[in-house]
Amino acid sequence: MNKVIIISNASSTHTVRWVNAIALKKFDVYLITQHDVMKGVSKNVNVIKLPFSGFKGYFFNVFALRKIIGELKPDNIHVHFASGYGTLALNARIKYLLSVWGSDVFRFPQQNKLNKFLLERVLNNATQIFSTSFAMKDETLKYTSKDIQVIPFGVSPDLYSNPNYSERSGTVTFGLAKVLEARYGVDTLLQSFAKLKKETDIQLKLEIAGDGPERRNLEILSKKLNIESSVKFLGWIHNADLHKFYKNIDVMVVPSREESFGVVAVEAGAAHLPCIVTDVGGLPEVILHDKTGIVVPVDDVYLMSRAMHKLAKDKPLRIQLGQKAYNNVIVKYDWNKNVDEMCNWYERGK
Structure with missing residues (x-):
């Protein structure tokens, strides 16, 4: 079975919808998060909580994340949100797919030059980037020349x-x-x-x-x-x-x-x-x-x-x-x- 690690905010309904839906497709899904886990996550999703939360977690959780990945040996690692979990993935030096969410590309790089530099590094180290809209794709392309696939966040x-x-x-x-x-x-x-x-x-x-x-x-x-x-x-x-x-x-x-x-x-x-x-x-x-x-x-x-x-x-x-x-x-x-x-x-x- 294809083993997929999703690194994302478990307090978000968007995250929960993604992991639940992917688990239904017969993937072995692991949700790794430093956020509190909201209700509604499927029992078919394996949830792993990282030890540190908040801003420091994107730096201090590096070793815990590398250990988990080493033990699970996933086929895919999919990181959601470039400015937070993307930073963690970059620091952990892992191979990852990346989904941008919105404020991570529309607001984060506008705040200061360091944020812009960090976003560029996160984007350019991803093996593939995903966006839910063409507008967000265009905004993301201001910071990278990598291929970006648009896959909407649709509804049933x-x-x-x-x-x-x-x-x-x-x-x-x-x-x-x-x-x-x-x-x-x-x-x-x-x-x-x-x-x-x-x-x-x-x-x-x-x-x-x-x-x-x-x-x-x-x-x-x-x-x-x-x-x-x-x-x-x-x-x-x-x-x-x-x-x-x-x-x-x-x-x-x-x-x-x-x-x-x-x-x-x-x-x-x-x-x-x-x-x-x-x-x-x-x-x-x-x-x-x-x-x-x-x-x-x-x-x-x-x-x-x-x-x-x-x-x-x-x-x-x-x-x-x-x-x-x-x-x-x-x-x-x-x-x-x-x-x-x-x-x-x-x-x-x-």
Whole structure:
């Protein structure tokens, strides 16, 4: 059996989805991490916790990692996140595949020259680099000339059901599922929603799934904007339950200021929902303007509000864009196909 070591953050739902899916493909999977292990990791995945955590772990865990690899003798070592676990792999002087995640290439090298130098070394020592979007690939190519394969972080379409619009009330519900951080532009969404509320008689709601450091500020903002009665902050929803959230939504809005890929927009498409997104990162790849949704400039309250109004008043258009979004997901972002593509790379390395 092909033995694969994945070195990644075990507190991330993205990591858990990858390791669980690969284990189902009859690989012998070992997840090595210095993070706490979140619930949901399959019993078919062997989890090994490194002794040191935090920043120092990317340096002090070198000998423990080399010992584990020497004992396991894996066919493949796949490192996720260049600036953290990539640093550990580089220090351990091991042969590795590398997946970039987003902030490790969009923000980390911008902070100082040392980070830029470190990222370049991590990238150039990888035997193969993977990105989930072409936008992130282009950003990564600023720091390396190595080949980068784009394998999206897709979804399982069968987990999402086509909303039954005939059972809906007259209210149009906008939705967002995101960590509540400043870089995701939720304040812009609230301002756009407030503007739309003032300009139309359509009954509107906004439901926000997620939690984070900006939640309190966003709740205060919704009160200042006089929209608190129409906005629900639902808190964190487990990934396995998100399909229930999407069933209550008519239009998804992703107002991000920074986005490496845009899995929320992919999930919306799988749920047959049109999506309004900003023109940053991988979002314009996922949402095709006026075909599967609407793309607006980042932080543009006026144009985001106009896009929301356009979809709020036109139910047939919402259904049409939602169906095309679903078709796009089936072709490009089917999770099983994405996992198979990654597994093909593991087979090459055996």
